[in-house]
Amino acid sequence: MELAGLSVREDAVGNIFGRWDGVEPELAAVATGSHIDAIPYSGKYDGVIGVLGAIEAIRVPKRSGFKPRRSLEVILFTSEEPTRFGIGSLGSRLLAGSEDLANSLKTTTDIQNISFLDAARSAGYSKNEDDLSSVFLKKGTYSAFVELHIEQGPILEDEGISIGIVTAIAAPASLTVEFEGNGGHAGAVLMPNRNDAGLAASELALAVERHVLDSGSIDTVGTVGILELHPGAINSIPSKSHLEIDTRDIDEERRNKVVEKIHQSAIKITKTRGVKLSDFHVINQDPPALSDEAIIKAVETATKELNLTSKLMISRAYHDSLFMARLSPMGMIFIPCYKGYSHKPEEFATIQDMSNGVKVLTLTLAKLSSH
Amino acid sequence: MELAGLSVREDAVGNIFGRWDGVEPELAAVATGSHIDAIPYSGKYDGVIGVLGAIEAIRVPKRSGFKPRRSLEVILFTSEEPTRFGIGSLGSRLLAGSEDLANSLKTTTDIQNISFLDAARSAGYSKNEDDLSSVFLKKGTYSAFVELHIEQGPILEDEGISIGIVTAIAAPASLTVEFEGNGGHAGAVLMPNRNDAGLAASELALAVERHVLDSGSIDTVGTVGILELHPGAINSIPSKSHLEIDTRDIDEERRNKVVEKIHQSAIKITKTRGVKLSDFHVINQDPPALSDEAIIKAVETATKELNLTSKLMISRAYHDSLFMARLSPMGMIFIPCYKGYSHKPEEFATIQDMSNGVKVLTLTLAKLSSH
CATH class of the missing domain: 3.40.630.10 (Zn peptidases)
Known part of the structure; x- marks a missing residue:
């Protein structure tokens, strides 16, 4: 300059x-x-x-x-x-x-x-x-x-x-979500005894897509760009998962509805999977x-x-x-x-x-x- | 000693x-x-x-x-x-x-x-x-x-x-799977134009669980312990995903059927999501x-x-x-x-x-x- x-x-x-x-x-x-x-x-x-x-x-x-x-x-x-x-x-x-x-x-x-x-x-x-x-x-x-x-x-x-x-x-909205389960050995913990925080994250990622598509508007988008599992070993059931979600729209109200539905899905997943929603945090939620x-x-x-x-x-x-x-x-x-x-x-x-x-x-x- | x-x-x-x-x-x-x-x-x-x-x-x-x-x-x-x-x-x-x-x-x-x-x-x-x-x-x-x-x-x-x-x-079997999509900007690429490698991974993770539960046997288990997204930024559609899957059973044939079903699901996902199955690799598949x-x-x-x-x-x-x-x-x-x-x-x-x-x-x- x-x-x-x-x-x-x-x-x-x-x-x-x-x-x-x-x-x-x-x-x-x-x-x-x-x-x-x-x-x-x-x-x-x-x-x-x-x-x-x-x-x-x-x-x-x-x-x-x-x-x-x-x-x-x-x-x-x-x-x-x-x-x-x-x-x-x-x-x-x-x-x-x-x-x-x-x-x-x-x-x-x-x-x-x-x-x-x-x-x-x-x-x-x-x-x-x-x-x-x-x-x-x-x-x-x-x-x-x-x-x-x-x-x-x-x-x-x-x-x-x-x-x-x-x-x-x-208008973009950014969210972070964390699930917490029990983890454990991938061979020893039987399926009915699991609270798999990784599968909770996968379910939520697919729910983000579903809620966006349900809006019926081509202008509504949603993305899970970050999905991390802890401890991250092939023979360990994930005890924690961390997602970062981006959703945007030119219609603020429609986008806020998507954010609300993502929150509802996260809560529902905690119930069906017996995991804890240890974080659900709106980083920013700006108007268009x-x-x-x-x-x-x-x-x-x-x-x-x-x-x-x-x-x-x-x-x-x-x-x-x-x-x-x-x-x-x-x-x-x-x-x-x-x-x-x-x-x-x-x-x-x-x-x-x-x-x-x-x-x-x-x-x-x-x-x-x-x- | x-x-x-x-x-x-x-x-x-x-x-x-x-x-x-x-x-x-x-x-x-x-x-x-x-x-x-x-x-x-x-x-x-x-x-x-x-x-x-x-x-x-x-x-x-x-x-x-x-x-x-x-x-x-x-x-x-x-x-x-x-x-x-x-x-x-x-x-x-x-x-x-x-x-x-x-x-x-x-x-x-x-x-x-x-x-x-x-x-x-x-x-x-x-x-x-x-x-x-x-x-x-x-x-x-x-x-x-x-x-x-x-x-x-x-x-x-x-x-x-x-x-x-x-x-x-x-008997444990270990698999690595990689999906490859197009990636792109989380705001700019509209939903119908996406080939989200991360959502492909999430679908496969849930399919692993489904196939294991479908076996009807308490001795069959399956775990996605590793799920990684690339590039891993909140505002980027995942262009690649990497999974590591562990499944085991005391019945070798029943477990091998689960491995085969996971492979079928991975192929099916490539078709519905327009992603590439850039890797599907059995690391080991041992008899009990x-x-x-x-x-x-x-x-x-x-x-x-x-x-x-x-x-x-x-x-x-x-x-x-x-x-x-x-x-x-x-x-x-x-x-x-x-x-x-x-x-x-x-x-x-x-x-x-x-x-x-x-x-x-x-x-x-x-x-x-x-x-």
Whole structure:
């Protein structure tokens, strides 16, 4: 960002901001950005395009002598993926002023029992607990926020369309569940005497799928991405199991119904299998976000001026934009990605599509910063 | 063993033998022993009692001036638990002359890709591949083999009986199964487009239980002790899953039918879920073993002479004895254990019960070594 001539600041959790002052710097700025962290065994386009693309979308007009009315800011959000501390969009969630998150982070630890605060400190951030609320941004800090991202779905590639204009972001809910049974020797404990925590987990995983399909809506999805058994030996009946479940929808109520049904199923399983539900915890259960009409229009106009095809669409993946929508009008620009693959090494976007996305972002920022 | 005055030798994989020469050392010896390795998060009685108990059962008569006709040998079997290389009773299986195992060990690796041969070498064993067959013992090396062990089931404790006399050991089969799907983003890939390798694994885990229960026999058991998902992130649809399955029975045919049904289910799941069965591998599928009538009688007589209660019973856990039965007449002595717990930290046997077991073993060895 410094090389692009932006003035850089970092906040107490590692969100990084690069600012280009506009002609009227006292006005709310227009912001753009994304994240560069990734899940294990993932690709290198998810998030990264929205950060490098944002820098490019500012560098080019800056070089060409364009003077924005409103200041422009690039934001590199920290910890969008819920990998180390289990919290998705940690950076943008804090920027949007989540008091709940700021409080819970005081006691959050990773799988090795390293606290969030220690991890932040060892990276040179948050010196004390109070710093977390210093991250909160005031509503009105930005007049608009736009994020460029790969679609992470197959629609644009399938239909041969260059640009997706996001009208809404599906609302994610994340759950952790733990069952506890008696364990024991795989040969010696007879079937009627078992309280197999692993089979309880398998039943719940299949129940998640059933409840999602029962919604009857194509927009409802649910996934068990983590299922771990303890002690994890072939000749040992699992005494504990741990699941992490993700479910999302563009309809908050419908998704909350799925969460409730998962809870009911977990309770029912404890009864039929004689296991204990030692944990059922909603990590986050966010409302969906709608894009701002004026930003949708600005992106649409930009694609037309560039003679690119576009399509209004829903984001079924969540993004930092979901939380930025709580702070300011929000919009997202999607580009096609190979077979809709994401969160795996095959993730890919062509130079042409990335270039189209950056051009649309550039024009959109120019338009939004002029109002 | 050296402190007990035994002459000690080790073989090329780390089985350890301690010998007390009898009055007629040219006769086949009587052997006893067990293992001291353990699964993760296990207890400290499974196996260990049969080794320390065996040393004590030789030390005491030796001190008292008893002279056995046949030599007595204590065997400490290596790697009874299938923990590092996935192969249960590795030491006794090789002693029993398994050419298949000796061959497959040439290419076997652990989860960190360290080969069995390298691991053995770094522990000071097997210098070259040919050493593995040097471990094989000739049929007739022993006239009898007896193993002392905790029951690993609740029957003796429940019924207040001191000694279990094993008449048969249930036959274990171990399988590994892997499913491969497409993976992808937990939000972006719609439900009809999924090939979730994790849900395939959950379905198979429940199918294992169903097929076992369908056998209608209380002696049939089946366990999914290991179920792993890749990449293992809450927001990623599992692209791969890995299961390890244990099933056993005292009836070989009935157990083999369960293995076949599990295979059929795995194939069926690939069709309904559009996943690939990238691995379905029978690690071992052993026949059950019957105890020798003369050894059963010797143990029964010993318990009567000691005024202890006893019960004929089946071992549903497998033991090194299962493989020693291929080499020589075999018998097992069980003692009660707390709540039947095994393969977990709560595993426990009282001093009184251990002492009873060692006394019965001592008398049994004395009897068997006199014939």
